[in-house]
Amino acid sequence: MTDGALVDLVGITKQFGGVRALKGVDLSVRPGEVVALVGHNGAGKSVLAQILSGVFPPSSGEIRVGGKPVAFTSPSDARLYAIETIYQTLALADNLDAPANFFLGRELRTRFGFLDKKKMAEEAKKALADLNPNFTDIERPVRQMSGGQRQAIAIARAIHFQVQLLIMDEPTAALGPHETAQVGELIKRLRAQGIGILLISHDVRDVLRLADRIVVLKNGELVGALTAKDTNEDEVVDMIIRGRKLDANGAVK
Amino acid sequence: MTAASTPWRFVTPIWPVLLVLVIGASLLSGPFLSPANIAAVLQQGVITGIVALGMTIVLIGGQFDLSTGATVMMAAVMALLLNPADGTSTALAILLPVALGGMIGLVNGLAVYRAGANSIVATIGMQFLVIGAVLALVSGQHVRADNMSEIFVSLSRARLLGIPYSVYIFLGLVIALSVMMSSTVFGRHVYALGGDIEAARRAGVKVVRTGIATYVISGMLAALAGVLIASLVGNLDPTAIRGYEFPALTAAVLGGTSLTGGVGRPADTAAAIWVIAVITNVMTILNYQYPVQLLVQGVVLTAAVAFYSWQRARS
Amino acid sequence: MQVTLSPLTLRLFVKPPLIPLLLLATFVDGFWSLGNLRTLAESISTDGLIVAGMTIVMIAGGFDLSVGAVMAMGGVTAVVLLPFGIVPAALGALIAGGISGFLSGTLVTRLRINPFIATLAMMVMVRGATLAYTDTRPVVGLDDTFLALGQGDPLPYAFLIMIVVMLAAHVLLYHRPWGRHAYAVGADERAAQMTGLKVNRLKIECYMLSGALAAFAGLLLAARLGTGSPIVGEMTPLTAAAAALIGGASLRGGEGSIMGALCGLLFVGCLINVMNLLGVPSYYQRMTIGGLLFALVVVEGLLQRARPR
Structure with a gap:
């Protein structure tokens, strides 16, 4: 070693x-x-x-x-x-939007245990804007996004945490x-x-x-x-x- | 309608359809809008509706559960066999079948998510396994419970504002499950499972555990539906209680739940349940018998699947 | 291409259970009696037609849950058309089954509906239509020629027909291009499409075959029972699927064989026959078949997982 x-x-x-x-x-x-x-x-x-x-x-x-x-x-x-990975396939759930994919497996919760959607959307938006300032329309299924945008989500979630x-x-x-x-x-x-x-x-x-x-x-x-x-x-x-x-x-x- | 929204915000055309249907039905048949008939329609939807809610969750996760019809029967028979006469036996007659339904779901879930079994064929096998076991248990005979306790009977027969308790139970479940699917981590993970199970796994979602949980929920809900049947009739022919899985599947699909997983909402399934209940009710009033109703259900399912797959292909 | 049973399947299912089951059956009183063997031959002959169709559909990557309902429809159709003669009755049943298969195939190919769901919907529609037409009562009024079809000496005619159909299916699968194409479509639909095969057409043909065979099985069953019953065949999709799976067909397509299906058919047929001889109530039989199918798909799932990626 x-x-x-x-x-x-x-x-x-x-x-x-x-x-x-x-x-x-x-x-x-x-x-x-x-x-x-x-x-x-x-x-x-x-x-x-x-x-x-x-x-x-x-x-x-x-x-x-x-x-x-x-x-x-x-x-x-x-x-x-x-250890974080950006897979060749990107490993995104196509039916979910960008914040959902961004936080998949480590969702933020409110005090009552529910999903903190607002905070997740804000954080994801900020992290994605760091990579691509033009990428703002993030709350739609990633199926509808371009290859570059999907890539940005995969990268952003790997380096954000x-x-x-x-x-x-x-x-x-x-x-x-x-x-x-x-x-x-x-x-x-x-x-x-x-x-x-x-x-x-x-x-x-x-x-x-x-x-x-x-x-x-x-x-x-x-x-x-x-x-x-x-x-x-x-x-x-x-x-x-x-x-x-x-x-x-x-x-x- | 816009496809540009996430699954839990997806708007299906089922609500307008329900509205149009209710208006149409009241014009078509006089007795439809009578308070007694409305209560009957609402109640008719409850049993299938509870099963359909479980089906919806399993479908969102990307799998099928066709064993639920058998679970309904199992629970109805069990509840009556436990003879809910006093407080303790009433509690047992509700809890035990529901727990057993959960166990059936657990076995289904293990087979599908652990072993990778084809969920349709596996749960059809389970359906016949359970039906056979229940009929063997009662030797195919009628089961009845005498002196059912007030509480047990009231589950489906007592009314508040003219509407049976069971309808409130159903509405409560619709709200609870809607919140669960849209606003909890578990719900989010079920959507991810149906969207792309491998992506979910790689993102750290406990896919096996989450998937099994969808089946356990489906089994418990189906069993609850069976308990409600028991409380309604008190005396039943087990062979007559069956086939709930098909209208439940039809309702889930009609409500916009995707057969390939990842899309659907419990509330939309509830709307679809009432669409079907209204159609069935009108057909009964107009004196169409069970076979024709079966035929119509098949047509509705096919049309719904075709419609939604066409719609998704377009977007 | 999978021309024989996959060795793993053969090792796990076919050889071990069938032979021990036959040995075990020897200890059951009356299993080897001529009368019982005839009963066995009769019961597997109608199911055999359906298993052949199911196997072909599964090889091409599909599934057919509607076979039981189509069988009932075939029997009823034949009996209803019998006044016009036996040939129109048989043709009517075959055509009715073929149309139902055509609809299943169209739902699967043109509308891209999952085959299990498409045929489940067909099952409900065909069953509903048959029950509605007969008002849930069996149709009667069979003539002697028709009833004779349900007999046959020393071997039941239905059994001979089943053997002929199995042979024909075997030839179709192994000695005709069509069979190769079916395997190719089941193994990799897109690849088959790209090599120029008419994938949709082939799949529709598979479902039509399965429908026609199921309807003809219904005719034979009606001849044996003496009535066209709209409620028969509830368990048929399960027994047929279990037999096909035991015989090496896969729910993922591209695998299976007629010889294997025959083994599976014999296994399931003997199992049911032995249970009947032992006086096992039908509930337990239902349980057994359901449990068998459940176990089979679990094992299939595990085998698929164990395969190299």
């Missing part, structure tokens, strides 16, 4: 029926560090992210938070440890160039606040620009780790494809 890490994943494996999706993966994220997880489709990136966010448990291996082993039986367990580790699964996959740039700015801002970020992405250029470390998965195995400022696009792509790292002399390690 790594000293001072927010989270350590140690020897994580995951078996689905006869398929081994992860074969003993180690990974750590420190506060204020952006770790990018790259690899082909089916390399195991999303599975690893979902294990860390409590969607399903690993078949074997250990998750440690602040050095202590923990077991997540559901995503709400991961939330208790200030106490978050120490933020998992972002393909956060820019559905976005245009302008919105993608905004997400980049957001990642920089969160890092500056000391939040650890696990970024899963297909976009190697994005990853190089935003991440501190780049971790490459191939066929469920960790095939290498690179420091973003010491590497380049070719090296990363090469590692994704061939699963090996070229050393300084150009020979296969």
Whole structure:
């Protein structure tokens, strides 16, 4: 394990029926560090992210938070440890409005135990305005909202509450160039606040620009780790494809 | 009507329909507006209505409960078998069937939300399981309770301002469940379940527990409906009490509850219940028998489902 | 594509319960008597037609709760049309069943209504119409030719018809393109649509088949009972669904087979037969079938969960 890490994943494996999706993966994220997880489709990136966010448990291996082993039986367990996730699917209930989705699972209540709808609407509105000042019509089913607006809700609810580790699964996959740039700015801002970020992405250029470390998965195995400022696009792509790292002399390690 | 509102604010056309129907019915048939008939219509809606409220909550959560008709029968038989003659037995005759209804709901809920069983087929299986068990218990014979206590009888027969107590019980439930669905964390989570169960789970909603609770509520409400039947008749043929789940489902759907979950309101179901009660009442006055009423219910359900799915596809 | 029973289903349901049940039945007095085997053959033959239809609908990803009501309607229709001759009576029943199936299929495909709800509504409408038409009384007035249909020696005609229908359904499913398409539609409707299959048309055809078979089963039942009863078939959707599920069909579509359905039919048929021989009251039988169906869908749910995502 790594000293001072927010989270350590140690020897994580995951078996689905006869398929081994992860074969003993180690990974750590420190506060204020952006770790990018790259690899082909089916390399195991999303599975690893979902294990860390409590969607399903690993078949074997250990998750440690602040050095202590923990077991997540559901995503709400991961939330208790200030691990928040922005899922690729966004995980929004389409029939509910933005404040309801924003506070889903941790609703505010009045003194009498009822939903404090007014306060929730106000807080959600403020948090969403921080991300997108034009996003004001929030009290309608999210089904009727644009992709960018839905994304904003998913992001806003992940960073609004106490978050120490933020998992972002393909956060820019559905976005245009302008919105993608905004997400980049957001990642920089969160890092500056000391939040650890696990970024899963297909976009190697994005990853190089935003991440501190780049971790490459191939066929469920960790095939290498690179420091973003010491590497380049070719090296990363090469590692994704061939699963090996070229050393300084150009020979296969 | 605007679709641009959240489920608990969604406006369905059921209220205007009810109004038009009441006016139409009073023009069509003279006796409709007599105080006795109005009380009868209100009361006729109560039993199915209570079942339909439970159905609505299960449907909002995205599942079905077709076992409720059997639970109604179970509770009615149980209540009479417990012979509510004095204070203690009256309390037992109300509480025990309701608790048993809750247990049936619990088993349904575990099967559907724990094991992932198809809720329609599982609850149809449960329906026949319960009906068979109850008929076996009484060997298919009539059950009757003599000397039912004043309190037990008054549940459905005593009147306040000319309206039976059971109608007030129903109205109380409509209000309580409306508040529960619109203004409590539990209600919010049930809507989230029906909207996207995986999203709800990922947002930290206890989906299994919440889902099971919807079935327990449905079972308890159905049992309460059965207790009210017992208090009304005092003597019943168990085989005659059945099939409540279908009009309940029809009412929930007619009230705008979505068959795919996440949309619906208890109060709208109540309005739909009275729409059906008015139709049934007029058909009875005009001397159409049960088979035709069954046929009409089927048509109403199909039309309602078709209407709402068309409406949602458009928005 | 699932051409045989899924091994898991086979291991869990078909082999174990059927063989022990038959062994157990050996200890029940009179199970292997000629008279009882004939009763068994008669009782599974009408249900068998329905199970075949149900299996096909389930393979294509649907369900048919209306089969019991349609069976009653088929029997009544046949008896009512009997004065015009036996052929018009049979055709009338088949057409009535086919129309009802067409309506179910239309509700499911064109109006996109959940198949369980669509066929539940059809069940109520068909039952209501049949009860209304007959004024809830059985219709009588059968001629000898018709009654003879309910007999047959040594094997009941209905049983032979069931075997022929099962064989035809087997051929249709495995040896005709239509069957492959049905599996494809049930397994992944969108994929089937994109490869150019006429998904809606195929589904409607499945429901029409199921309706026609159910109505014809009603005709055979009327011939055996000697009346066209509007109230028969209350338990039929449950027994048919239980048999199809035991036979490896899935509520999620794309799976199932006629051989499996035959196993399931035999299992449920023997179960009911043994209970009758033991003098178990009908209430307990109802309970058993309800409990069996409940348990089956719970196990199916658990199996689906255990599958890899």
